[in-house]
Each structure stands twice: as structure tokens, then as C-alpha cells.
Amino acid sequence: MSLDANRAAPIARVGAVDAVSLRGARFRYPGAIEDAILIDHFAVGAGEHVFVKGPSGCGKTTLLSLIAGVLVANEGVVALDGHDWATMSSAARDHVRADHVGYIFQQFNLLPYLSVLDNVLLPCRFSRTRAARAGDQGSSAAVRARDLLAQMGLGKEQAARAASTLSVGQQQRVAAARALIGQPALIIADEPTSALDEAVRESFMRVLLTACAEAGSALVFVSHDARLADRFTRHIDLRLLNRASSIREEASA
Amino acid sequence: MSELLSLAVRSAWNRRFVLSLVMSSIALSTFLLLGIERIRSDVHENFSQSVSGTDLIVGARTGSVQLLLYSVFRIGGATNNIRWSSVQAIAKSRAVAWIVPLSLGDSHRGFPVVATTGDYFDHFQYGDHQSLTMAEGKRFSGVFDAVIGSEVASRLRYKLGDHVVLSHGDGAFAANDHADKPFTVVGVLAATGTPVDRSVHISLEAMEAIHLDWVAGAPIPGTSVPADQVMQHDLTPKNVTAALIGLKSRAAVFGVQRYVSEYDGEPLMAILPGVALDELWDVVGIGEKALLAMSLLVAIVSMAGLVAVILAGLNERRRELAILRAVGAGPRQVLLLLALEGGLITASGVFLGFVLSALAVLLLGDWSASHFGIALHLHRPGQDEVILLAGLLLGGWVASLGPGYRAYRLSLADGLSPRT
Amino acid sequence: MSSRAWSLRTACTVTVALAAFTGGVVGATEAGRERAQQSPKAAASFREMKWEELVPKGWDPTKGFRARSSGIASDWDPRARALLKEFRVVLDNAPTIETLDGASVKLPGYVVPLETVSGELKEFLLVPYFGACIHTPPPPANQVVFVRMDKAAAGFHTMDTVWVSGILHASRQETFAGNSGYLIDASAVERYVGEPRY
Numbered sequence: 001m002s003l004d005a006n007r008a009a010p011i012a013r014v015g016a017v018d019a020v021s022l023r024g025a026r027f028r029y030p031g032a033i034e035d036a037i038l039i040d041h042f043a044v045g046a047g048e049h050v051f052v053k054g055p056s057g058c059g060k061t062t063l064l065s066l067i068a069g070v071l072v073a074n075e076g077v078v079a080l081d082g083h084d085w086a087t088m089s090s091a092a093r094d095h096v097r098a099d100h101v102g103y104i105f106q107q108f109n110l111l112p113y114l115s116v117l118d119n120v121l122l123p124c125r126f127s128r129t130r131a132a133r134a135g136d137q138g139s140s141a142a143v144r145a146r147d148l149l150a151q152m153g154l155g156k157e158q159a160a161r162a163a164s165t166l167s168v169g170q171q172q173r174v175a176a177a178r179a180l181i182g183q184p185a186l187i188i189a190d191e192p193t194s195a196l197d198e199a200v201r202e203s204f205m206r207v208l209l210t211a212c213a214e215a216g217s218a219l220v221f222v223s224h225d226a227r228l229a230d231r232f233t234r235h236i237d238l239r240l241l242n243r244a245s246s247i248r249e250e251a252s253a
Numbered sequence: 254m255s256e257l258l259s260l261a262v263r264s265a266w267n268r269r270f271v272l273s274l275v276m277s278s279i280a281l282s283t284f285l286l287l288g289i290e291r292i293r294s295d296v297h298e299n300f301s302q303s304v305s306g307t308d309l310i311v312g313a314r315t316g317s318v319q320l321l322l323y324s325v326f327r328i329g330g331a332t333n334n335i336r337w338s339s340v341q342a343i344a345k346s347r348a349v350a351w352i353v354p355l356s357l358g359d360s361h362r363g364f365p366v367v368a369t370t371g372d373y374f375d376h377f378q379y380g381d382h383q384s385l386t387m388a389e390g391k392r393f394s395g396v397f398d399a400v401i402g403s404e405v406a407s408r409l410r411y412k413l414g415d416h417v418v419l420s421h422g423d424g425a426f427a428a429n430d431h432a433d434k435p436f437t438v439v440g441v442l443a444a445t446g447t448p449v450d451r452s453v454h455i456s457l458e459a460m461e462a463i464h465l466d467w468v469a470g471a472p473i474p475g476t477s478v479p480a481d482q483v484m485q486h487d488l489t490p491k492n493v494t495a496a497l498i499g500l501k502s503r504a505a506v507f508g509v510q511r512y513v514s515e516y517d518g519e520p521l522m523a524i525l526p527g528v529a530l531d532e533l534w535d536v537v538g539i540g541e542k543a544l545l546a547m548s549l550l551v552a553i554v555s556m557a558g559l560v561a562v563i564l565a566g567l568n569e570r571r572r573e574l575a576i577l578r579a580v581g582a583g584p585r586q587v588l589l590l591l592a593l594e595g596g597l598i599t600a601s602g603v604f605l606g607f608v609l610s611a612l613a614v615l616l617l618g619d620w621s622a623s624h625f626g627i628a629l630h631l632h633r634p635g636q637d638e639v640i641l642l643a644g645l646l647l648g649g650w651v652a653s654l655g656p657g658y659r660a661y662r663l664s665l666a667d668g669l670s671p672r673t
Numbered sequence: 674m675s676s677r678a679w680s681l682r683t684a685c686t687v688t689v690a691l692a693a694f695t696g697g698v699v700g701a702t703e704a705g706r707e708r709a710q711q712s713p714k715a716a717a718s719f720r721e722m723k724w725e726e727l728v729p730k731g732w733d734p735t736k737g738f739r740a741r742s743s744g745i746a747s748d749w750d751p752r753a754r755a756l757l758k759e760f761r762v763v764l765d766n767a768p769t770i771e772t773l774d775g776a777s778v779k780l781p782g783y784v785v786p787l788e789t790v791s792g793e794l795k796e797f798l799l800v801p802y803f804g805a806c807i808h809t810p811p812p813p814a815n816q817v818v819f820v821r822m823d824k825a826a827a828g829f830h831t832m833d834t835v836w837v838s839g840i841l842h843a844s845r846q847e848t849f850a851g852n853s854g855y856l857i858d859a860s861a862v863e864r865y866v867g868e869p870r871y
Contacts, residue, residue: 094583108576
């Protein structure tokens with residue numbers, strides 16, 4: 001396992017901008033009485049893998065939405081790969097998100113009516129930058145997609161099948177491949193293993209971390225399962241990071 | 254955009270069962286709208302073609318539309334005839350160039366019989382001032398000669414020399430056949446696309462001959478005259494149903510019309526065919542507008558169905574929308590996706606409806622021509638039809654913006670974590 | 674997938690509903706047509722008659738008129754009008770065949786409605802040719818039959834062709850549409866379907 005940890009050591013991009021950077025960030029939902037997010041400082045370096053622990057209710061979803069630029073902070077700076085979300089129009093935010101973020105849900109990641117390969121290529125439909133990045137080094141995006149799938153343990157035959165015909169474990173791997181295509185600056189994984197059983201979970205974690213390291217993408221891995229934390233060198237407890245949740249706890253105490 | 258389009262197609266295909274029902278309803282409403290428009294324009298064209306070159310039509314004082322319908326289109330019946338003496342008097346008028354009397358009331362196997370004079374073949378015109386021509390044979394000369402229209406010849410497979418028996422009225426009873434006085438087909442007219450094709454033409458004398466046993470308007474049984482004896486009787490007509498008039502100068506038309514309506518021999522009226530036709534369209538127009546309104550309603554209902562189906566399915570598609578957001582689609586693109594989907598379904602429906610209506614014309618055109626005398630033509634969509642189709646497409650696309658906007662709001666609200 | 678099952682169920686329901694509706698419409702139409710054809714009681718016992726059989730042999734109402742009208746050039750000469758009036762009276766009083774009284778007959782003809790009860794025929798004149806009494810003057814009385822229904826018949830209109838079966842009486846009626854020389858108490862009125870002549 002230690003060997004794996006070494007191999008999974010992140011390749012920091014020298015002189016690269018932080019993948020994620022929050023400074024004095026505050027967010028409150030419209031009409032809410034209290035802040036949902038109050039974070040003084042949080043940064044994820046380029047290519048860094050971070051395990052974020054926290055039960056639901058402490059602002060996990062909100063934080064991820066802020067990082068991905070789906071929500072915009074009321075105060076402070078939230079930046080992705082150097083782009084400050086607050087300075088961009090919503091159309092620009094959509095563009096930046098498409099170019100630089102890969103997302104993995106807990107389940108139901110794939111469009112059932114597309115093939116596995118087409119699912120992996122989806123981000124390239126919406127971001128020319130990613131398509132270009134996926135297609136450079138002399139091969140087309142489709143070839144790169146097949147390579148990624150192969151890395152995930154899925155062969156040519158499976159690539160052609162409809163996404164709905166795969167098992168849950170296989171679907172999550174495809175989701176990982178899709179998030180990774182075009183080497184985005186940041187991968188957000190929101191409880192990606194919670195729907196998988198033990199045996200499958202191990203292999204999934206292995207391929208995910210390897211592939212992220214190879215691609216040089218930063219990874220923000222959110223989970224309530226503490227056992228997975230061992231694979232990560234950096235751990236964040238959201239209850240400690242987000243002052244808003246502690247304020248709320250104090251208030252209700 | 255093409256990326257979104259292919260995505261929209263695949264997504265719609267995934268839900269093709271329900272969407273095909275919606276598409277069928279749009280196809281049906283398109284079919285209805287196009288069909289009504291085509292029938293309307295073909296009927297108008299057919300009717301206008303049927304009377305050309307006739308300045309006035311004289312008949313008993315009924316309604317002008319009624320007179321037009323029975324004298325030119327052989328639809329409906331005359332309630333009164335006009336006297337032969339009146340026809341002769343009008344013919345003597347200085348302004349009149351020609352007069353063609355018509356006598357109606359008999360039929361042959363469902364086709365109307367028209368008794369007239371030889372002037373009919375010289376002066377009757379249709380379409381763009383086209384005269385009648387013989388496809389085969391010649392005009393009637395003997396008493397029991399008949400000249401048939403092209404439709405009669407082809408439908409009943411008549412050749413020159415065939416015998417035909419005429420019946421009084423609608424010919425429902427064999428007892429009303431003029432069986433003892435069969436006619437011989439001596440001529441077949443070339444096709445005109447007008448009610449002439451469906452008519453059997455005989456001379457006025459022939460009409461008298463077969464009604465020699467009619468006294469004071471009723472047939473007296475046992476008084477009929479055998480065919481070989483008819484020539485011994487005076488076969489001058491006593492009255493006719495109507496008369497077509499051509500004037501030496503069109504400027505005289507209102508003067509002659511007034512003369513006819515003031516004729517003191519009997520109550521007569523003279524109509525201008527064009528004016529009467531317009532009156533007919535006024536009357537029919539109410540029905541046409543109602544039909545059109547109904548079809549538009551059907552179209553609106555089917556669009557509403559489209560919107561309802563897509564809206565109802567949105568909830569189930571929140572996952573799909575979240576995935577799209579996650580791979581980089583913005584809310585605007587989600588809206589565009591749904592609008593594209595709705596536009597696609599509408600376009601398929603409209604196209605299907607268009608094809609169906611063209612097929613219907615192909616298949617039913619002949620049947621309609623023989624049963625109603627209305628020939629339906631396949632032609633390139635006219636301006637009205639293009640407007641209709643464009644309206645339908647636009648309507649469907651605009652309607653889909655509704656669910657599109659809802660999807661936009663949903664995806665904004667849900668962000669990356671849909672509430673499913 | 675549940676959405677697929679739902680779509681399937683909806684489609685089946687819609688198809689069944691459409692079929693039921695169509696069936697209902699067709700059935701109602703057929704029922705309407707059925708009502709217009711009341712099945713005759715013991716059809717075999719009604720003798721099919723021809724209109725000529727209602728005229729006494731040798732009756733010629735024009736006797737005497739042709740000679741008197743030969744000198745008159747036009748039908749609208751006042752002398753002609755007087756003659757026509759006389760002729761009309763002769764026709765209206767045309768003789769009937771008394772021995773036919775009480776016969777069970779079946780006669781085909783055209784309908785001239787006299788009395789209808791909520792759109793259903795109660796009394797009508799039966800005439801031998803199209804347009805009689807409506808477009809042209811009434812036929813001679815021995816060619817006009819007054820028909821009486823004890824149960825009104827639905828679905829018949831002016832100038833429809835029908836078979837009337839019933840008991841014939843040589844009794845006269847004067848109606849607003851014309852004078853009839855015969856009367857039939859009809860037990861059945863059916864839509865006329867003749868033998869194919871072509």
C-alpha cells in the first residue's frame with residue numbers, strides 16, 4: 001500500500017497556479033438567516049489530492065458548488081485555476097467550468113442513451129479547449145478516451161455498449177474517465193464510492209488516484225467514509241474549515 | 254450547436270415512444286390544416302374554371318347562387334322553369350350575341366342529362382376561354398343522339414354507337430327509365446375538368462320526345478308515344494331550365510340584366526356568374542372559416558400536448574440535466590437543448606403531416622373527382638400553405654421555449670446536486 | 674424503466690379508448706340506419722305492385738283535351754290556362770280500382786312528407802317519380818298514395834326512395850301537397866334497395 005501511496009504522489013506543476021483558492025469566502029443562500037459557508041482560507045495546489053471529510057449538513061454541497069462556480073460567493077475570493085468566479089458573467093463561468101472542471105457524482109453519472117465512449121467524450125462537446133487538449137499529442141479525442149477507459153479497466157467492447165448496460169462499478173469508472181478527459185485542472189469527486197461495495201471500491205480508488213496523478217489534475221475528494229482517507233496525504237475536516245458550521249453548532253448548543 | 258443538436262436527437266430518441274404520440278398529433282393537425290387549405294383552393298379553382306365567357310345566366314326567379322349551382326354545376330334542382338317564348342324574346346334582344354338554353358332534370362346512371370342546342374358546342378367556354386372540343390365523333394343531329402362528357406365515357410366505358418337509356422329524376426326506379434327510347438352515343442367530348450365531363454348532352458327536341466307523355470307537368474300512364482312516332486309530334490320545347498347568354502359588348506351586361514328582371518312575360522332573373530360565384534364563396538366562407546378555426550385549435554392543442562409532455566418529463570430528467578451541467582453545459586445550453594428538442598419534434602410532425610396530405614391527394618384525388626367533381630391536384634405548396642407550415646414550425650419551437658425555460662431554471666436551482 | 678412502462682400503459686389506454694369511441698360512433702350510426710329500416714312483418718305476404726296497376730285499364734284523361742288544345746299556340750294563352758285548370762281537376766279526381774281495396778301490397782316510391790313528429794315521419798305521400806309535388810305538379814290521384822304510419826319512422830327525408838308495405842285502401846285524401854286516390858296503412862317502411870340494373 002505504501003508503494004501505491006508513493007506512486008500516487010501528486011506531481012506538482014512547478015510555478016503553476018493553485019487549482020482552488022478561497023480567501024475570506026462567505027456565502028449565504030438567498031432568504032436564509034445564517035451563512036452557509038464562512039471560510040478564511042483554503043487552497044488546493046495544482047495536481048494536489050485532498051480528502052475532504054464531513055457529514056452532510058456542514059456545507060459540503062455548497063462548498064463544492066462554490067468551487068465549481070455554480071454558486072458565487074457573497075464576499076471574498078473563490079478562484080479556480082486563477083479565475084475568480086465573482087469577476088465573470090454566468091456565461092463565462094459556464095465556459096471556465098467546462099474547460100477546467102471534471103465532476104464525479106455518487107451515482108447516475110452517465111447519460112443512458114449514449115454509448116460509454118460518447119459519455120466519456122461529453123466534456124469535449126462543451127469545451128473546445130478540453131477537446132483540443134484531449135486530441136493533441138497526435139491522436140484524436142476518441143483515441144484518448146479509449147486510452148482512459150483502458151486505464152480504468154474497460155475494453156473496446158465495453159466502450160461501444162450503451163452506458164445503461166454496465167454495472168454500477170463500471171459506470172463509476174466511466175464517470176472517472178469522463179472527468180479526466182482533456183486533463184482538467186480540477187476533479188471534484190462527490191462521494192463517488194458510496195454506492196459501491198467493498199471489493200469494487202478498492203480497485204476504483206486505485207485507478208482514480210493513478211489516473212489523476214498521470215493527468216496532473218488536482219482532486220478534491222469528498223466522502224464521509226474515513227477509511228478512504230488513508231490513501232490521501234492531505235485531509236480536511238469540513239466542520240473545522242467552515243466556520244459557519246461551527247457557529248451554527250455553537251448557536252444550537 | 255451541432256453538438257447540442259445530436260445530443261437532442263439522441264435524448265429524444267431515448268423517449269421516442271411518448272414523443273412519437275405527440276409527434277403524431279402534430280402531424281394530424283398539419284394534415285388537417287393543409288388538407289382544408291388544399292380542398293378550399295381546389296374547389297375554388299374548379300368552380301371558377303367551370304364558367305368563363307358567359308356574361309349572364311337567365312333562369313326563374315330563385316336565388317342567384319341556386320341558379321348558378323344548378324345551371325352550371327348541376328347541383329340541386331330548379332324549382333321553376335322558364336318559358337321557351339321568353340328565351341326566344343331575349344335572344345332577339347340587340348345586345349345578345351348568343352344564347353344557349355339548358356334543360357335539366359333527367360339522369361343516366363347518376364350522371365346528369367343536359368338538353369341543349371348546337372350553340373352549346375360553339376359558345377360554351379371554360380377555364381381560360383377554352384371552347385369545347387370533340388375527342389371522338391360529332392354533335393347530336395338525330396333526335397336520339399347523345400354526346401357524352403369524358404368522365405361518363407371513361408367511367409362507364411362507352412364507345413361511339415353504344416346505347417344509353419335515360420331516366421327521369423335520379424333514376425332510382427327502373428320504372429322511371431325512358432326504356433322505350435334509348436339514345437345512341439354519337440360523340441365524346443374532350444376532358445375539361447368541369448361538370449361538362451360528367452354530363453350527357455342531348456338536344457332539346459330529344460328532351461321533349463321523351464316527355465311527350467307528360468301533360469301539365471305530370472306523366473300520364475298509358476299515353477307515351479313509341480320511339481318511331483315521336484317525329485310526328487311537335488318537338489319544340491315549351492320550357493327550359495335556364496339559358497346562358499353571351500353579349501356583343503360586356504358594357505351591356507347590366508342593361509340586359511335589368512331587361513331580364515323587368516321582363517313582363519314571367520318572373521325571370523339574370524345573374525353574372527362571377528358575382529354569383531363570389532356570393533357562393535361568401536356563404537361557404539363562413540364554413541371555411543369555421544373549419545380553419547377548428548384546425549388551428551387542433552394545432553394549438555397538439556402544441557400544448559407537446560409542451561405538457563416535455564414539461565411532465567422534466568422532473569425525470571433532472572438527473573440528465575445535472576449530468577449535462579457537470580460536463581460543462583451552462584443553463585443557457587440546457588434551454589437551447591430543450592428548445593431544439595421541441596423544434597425537432599414539431600418539424601418531424603409537420604413534415605409527416607405534409608407527406609400524409611400529399612399521399613392523400615394522390616390516393617383520393619381520382620375518387621374525389623368522380624364522386625364530387627372536385628379534382629384534387631398535387632402542386633408545389635402555395636404561399637398560403639408555406640405560411641401555414643412556417644407558422645406551425647414557429648409555433649412549436651416557441652412553445653418548446655416554455656419547458657426550455659423551466660429546464661433552465663431547474664438546472665440553475667439544482668446546480669450539480671439535483672433533488673431526485 | 675418505469676417511464677417506459679408508463680408510456681406503454683398510456684398508449685394502450687389511448688388506443689383502447691379510441692377503439693371504443695370509434696366503435697360507439699359506428700354502432701350508433703348503424704343503429705340510426707337500423708331504425709330507418711323496420712323489419713317487415715311477414716314480408717312474403719305483401720304483393721309487390723307496379724304503379725301502372727293502380728290505374729284503371731284504358732283510362733286516358735287527355736281524351737278530349739288534345740283536340741281542344743290543338744289550336745292554341747302557347748301554353749300561356751288564357752284559353753290554355755283554362756284548359757289546364759280543367760285538366761288538373763280531372764287528374765285530381767282520377768278513378769281508382771276499387772277491387773284493390775284491402776290488398777296487402779308493397780310499393781316503391783318517393784317520399785313527400787306531410788306530417789312529422791320530432792323529425793320522424795308519421796304521414797306522407799308516396800309518388801312514382803322524382804320531384805312530384807315538389808318540383809312539378811302532383812301526378813294524377815291514382816298515382817299518388819297517402820301513407821299512414823302507426824309508429825313514426827325515423828331517418829327519412831323528402832324524395833327518399835322507399836318500399837312501403839301495408840294494406841291498400843281505395844280511399845281519397847286531400848292534402849296540402851296534392852290529392853291522393855289511395856291510402857296505405859303502412860306496417861313497414863324501408864329504404865329502397867333495387868335490383869342492380871347494370
